[in-house]
Amino acid sequence: MSQLKTIRSLKKRTNILVLVFMFLFVQNAFSAGPSGKDGFDAGQMILHHIYDSHEWHVFDWKGKSYSIPLPIIIFHEEKGLDIFMSTKFNHGKSVYNNYKLDHGKIVFIGDGGQVDNIQTSMIWDFSITKNVFSLLFSILILLSIFITISRRYKNKKNQPPKGIQSLLEPIIIFVRDDIAKSAIGEKHHEKYLSFLLTVFFFIFLNNLLGLVPFFPGGANLTGNIAVPMVLASLVFIITTLSGTKYYWKHIFAMPGVPKPVLLILTPIEIIGVLLKPLVLMIRLFANITAGHIIILSFFSMIFIFGEMHPAAGYGVSVFSGLFVLFMMTLELLVAFLQAYVFTLLAAMYFGAALEEH
Secondary structure, rough: OHHHHHEEEEEHHHHEEEEEEEEEEEEEEHHOOOOHHHHHHHEHHHHHHHOOOOOOEEEEEEEEEEEEEOOEEEEEEOEEEEEEEEHOOOOOOOOOEEEEEEEEEEEOOOOOOOEHHHOOOOOOEEOOHHHHHHHHHHHHHHHHHHHHHHHHHOOOOOOOOOOOOHHHHHHHHOOOOOHHHHHOOOOOHHHHHHHHHHHHHHHHHHHHHHHHHOOOOOOOOOOOOHHHHHHHHHHHHHHHHHHOOOHEEEEEEOOOHHHHHHHHHHHHHHHHHHHHHHHHHHOOOOOOHHHEEEHHHHHHHHHHHHHHHHHHHHHHHHHHHHHHHHHHHHHHHHHHHHHHHHHHHHEEEOHHOOOOO
C-alpha cells in the first residue's frame, strides 16, 4: 500500500511538473514569436527556437525584449581579437565596432552601412552561444554529480546508496549489464564502459534540458547537427581503432565468399562502415529536432486560427493544448530512449569490431 501511495504521489507530481513546463514553454515560445507583415509567422518562430543564438531570450514586455546576454568573442584576421557582450548588438538592431548580428550570424558592416562579404569571411566567431553555454553547463553538472558519487563510494564502502546516488546507481548498472556486457562481452566491456556511460548521461541530460522552457534550459543542443556529428565521429574512431584482424578481414575479404562476389560485397561493407556513424548522427538529430518542431507547430495553430477568427483560436487551443501536453510527456520518454539507442548501437559497433574468430 505504501508503495502504491508513493507511485500515485509521483504521478501527480510528474503531471504538475509537465503542466508547469507547458505553461512556461507557451510564455517563452510566444513572447518572442516574430510576426510578419501579414501577422503571425509560424515558420520564423519555430526556426527562432530551434537555431542557436548569441543571447538567451527570456520574455517580451510592452514591445521590449529582455534577454540574458552572452559573451561575443570575435577574431578578425585584420582587426584582431574583440570581446564584448551581446547587449552591444541590441538584439540585432545596432552595429558595434563594425560588427552586426544578422539572423544569428555576425557580419562585418562597411563604411557605407552595408554588409562587406569579404571582411565577413575574415571573421572567426568563438562566441559563447546558447548551445555552447548549455554544453558547458551540462558538463559541469555531470562532473559535479559523478565526482560526488565517486567520493561517496570511496569514503563509504559497503553502505547503501543515498540521495542522487541511489537514483543513478540502477541506471549505471543498467548501462553496464544490459548494454555494455550484452553487446561487447564480459571480456572487453570495462574498457569501453566509461565512454558509454559518458555518452548516455550526456545525451540524456541535454535532452531533458532542451525540454525545460526557461534558463538555463531550452537550448536545442542535441538537435544541433554538430553535436551528434562529434559523438558519432568518436564512435567511428573508437570502432576503427578497436577493430581486430578478423573484423577487417570480414570487411575486405569475407571468408567463404567467392572472389567475384567480393567485388560486390566488399564495397558494400566499406560503405556500411561509413554509414553506421552517419545513421547514429541523423537519428539523434532528427528525433530531437522533430519533437521540438511538432510541439511548436501545434502551438502555432492557436495563433494562426486566432488571426482568422478569435472563436476559432479558442477552439483550436483546447485541441492543441491537450496534444502538446501529450507530446511533452512523450518527449520525456524520447529523451531517455534516444540516449539508450545511441549508447546501445555504439556498444554493438564496438562488440562487432572486437568479435573473435
